Amino acid sequence: MSVSKLDEEEFESGELDRDDVFEMLSNQRRRWVLHYLKREEKERVDLRTLVDSVSSWEYETPADELPWKKRKRVYTSLRQSHLPRLDETGVIEYDRNRGEVALTDEARKLQLYLEYVPEDDIPWSHCYLGLSGVGAVITALAWVPVYPIGELSAVALGTLLTAMFGASAIVHTYYLRRNRIGHEGPPKR
Structure with a gap:
């Protein structure tokens, strides 16, 4: 995609249209490039090292252990298509002559778009809504005194409800970190 497809004002201001961001991030190799650059502590990364990581994940x-042809396929697509696209949007700096790539501050804005609900997961809002319903039922059973919930003290009931929401919050935090760009290990497909 050329710069002409982007709205000139958006491109010059560094603000991308939401559709452009989704189009840019729709490709798995581009997301892997961003993931690798985000987790690297170096300011600039050698293209060959980047290709090795992306090839390994793919x-x-x-x-x-990969055949040369498979790594070459990834190298060619990154060099000719994906890195120039990310560079033209301002998310990375790609020095084609030196074979170096660096993440820019604009990449931080993409994090919001990458923290999504995976296809095989339920939205966390539904989880918390369900927990609230269970908490309301437990509270009602304690108020009506139904055994065994009616036998709980106010402290025990509060501890039970707090533990439910605390466990859910821990699991939620784990899933958010796992879906975050730049986390440890290879990114999720």
Whole structure:
């Protein structure tokens, strides 16, 4: 995609249209590039190192065990298509002559778009709504004195409800970190 497809004012201001962001992030290799750059502590990354990591994730095989043709395929698509696209949007700086790539501050804005509800997951709002319903039922059973809930003291009831929401919050935090760009390990597909 060329710069002409982007609205000139949006491009010059560094603000991308939501559709452009989704189009840019729709490609798995681009997301892997951003993931790798985000978790690296170096300011600039060598293209060959980046290709090795992306190839390894894509083929689920260590880079040194991959055939040359598979790594070449990834190298060519990154060099000719994906890195220039990310560079033109201002998310990375790609020095084609030196074969170096660096993440820019604009990449932080993409984090919001990458923290999504995976296809095989339920929205957390539904989980918390369900927990609230269970909490309301437990509270009603304690108020009506139905055994065994009616036998609980106010402290025990409060502890039970707090534990439910606390456990849910811990699991929620774990899933958010796992879906975050730049987390440890290979990114989720």
